[in-house]
């Protein structure tokens with residue numbers, strides 16, 4: 001399988017937890033500069049799919065091909081309660097081998113939580129923890145972003161700012177894949193894949209609402 005112009009290609013992915021067959025032949029491809037939604041009912045396998053795409057979980061069979069660097073924002077935050085926001089940024093800066101935390105500083109301003117720089121994570125609110133979780137996934141400016149309900153706990157203003165950030169990344173050629181809610185987000189996404197019965201089917205806003213995809217952007 002060759003990647004061609006795609007940033008991410010998934011072919012016939014299968015994943016079961018014991019007898020529970022969650023992914024049963026998921027295939028799709030994503031071009032650079034696309035904002036993609038993965039939607040589906042609770043338990044349909046969205047997080048499982050992202051964990052497989054990120055390499056955190058091994059598939060039973062199938063292929064995942066990715067071009068470029070990866071940023072993964074898991075649903076459960078990967079933070080250390082004893083460290084401050086700044087200490088997390090320094091820790092991840094080293095892990096990503098970055099010269100500085102310039103992009104993270106921009107995100108702190110953009111998501112409006114710079115005032116918590118020196119606060120330990122254990123006393124941050126759920127929404128602010130999630131802002132940090134997202135910042136850690138984005139601070140190395142990756143080519144492919146896998147974001148699992150990245151706005152959970154955000155207030156409305158922050159939710160809108162998140163979509164501004166995501167749209168700008170898309171406009172800069174990044175491939176942004178977001179586990180998202182069809183009812184709220186369909187209009188913000190270029191492409192939607194709906195997970196149902198273990199497979200991903202394209203979902204078209206035009207077909208379902210008469211409005212073209214991305215109509216509310």
Ligand SMILES: Nc1ncnc2c1ncn2[C@@H]1O[C@H](COP(=O)(O)OP(=O)(O)OP(=O)(O)O)[C@@H](O)[C@H]1O
Nearest residue numbers: 017018020022040041042043044045046047048049
């Ligand atoms: N580690 C695990 N062991 C066994 N079963 C699991 C495991 N992780 C997930 N599952 C099961 O696999 C199915 C898919 O779970 P997953 O978390 O991928 O769904 P989801 O679409 O992300 O759900 P939600 O919308 O609730 O976040 C569910 O039935 C879940 O109970």
